[in-house]
Amino acid sequence: MDFDDDFLEETPEIGSDELLSDDNLRLPESASNLVRLHAIRSWLVRRRDETSVEIGEAALALQQMMQEEPREPRPRRRERLDQAVRAQREQQEMLDAQQRLHAYEEAETLLEDCIAHTTSGERVLVEYYLTLEELVEHAANDAGRSSWLQAIEDVQHRVEHVGAPNEE
Numbered sequence: 001m002d003f004d005d006d007f008l009e010e011t012p013e014i015g016s017d018e019l020l021s022d023d024n025l026r027l028p029e030s031a032s033n034l035v036r037l038h039a040i041r042s043w044l045v046r047r048r049d050e051t052s053v054e055i056g057e058a059a060l061a062l063q064q065m066m067q068e069e070p071r072e073p074r075p076r077r078r079e080r081l082d083q084a085v086r087a088q089r090e091q092q093e094m095l096d097a098q099q100r101l102h103a104y105e106e107a108e109t110l111l112e113d114c115i116a117h118t119t120s121g122e123r124v125l126v127e128y129y130l131t132l133e134e135l136v137e138h139a140a141n142d143a144g145r146s147s148w149l150q151a152i153e154d155v156q157h158r159v160e161h162v163g164a165p166n167e168e
Contacts, residue, residue, distance in 0.1 A: 033124065062094065
């Protein structure tokens, strides 16, 4: 039994995607555009996956709530009202998460389109940011998509955060 082998088996490895998807990522000024693009892609994948889990958790909570047996054979009006309010809150959380998921998926598609249609690697992130900005402007008046809009704005912030060299 080799000590080094045991240590390596117990130490979890963190992949580059996990490191690049970190919200607090600080890239060096010399980081290439390819690394910056990969950081945005990894972050989008992480956010999409987290949001998918949120949708599942909200659906499960809603299902469990609907299957709860009332405490009394005939629940009182107040108890029915409380359950209806909780159900509405769970449904809204699920709807918000679905809107965010749609936004992250749309942002991923837009990024891939920008990569495919932009000839200069340095312009990809600029074009991507401008495309996101245009989406935000068009959706700003649509109150029904506030979770979607917030997610797109988060993507914009991520592009600002890792897309340009740090100015200190």
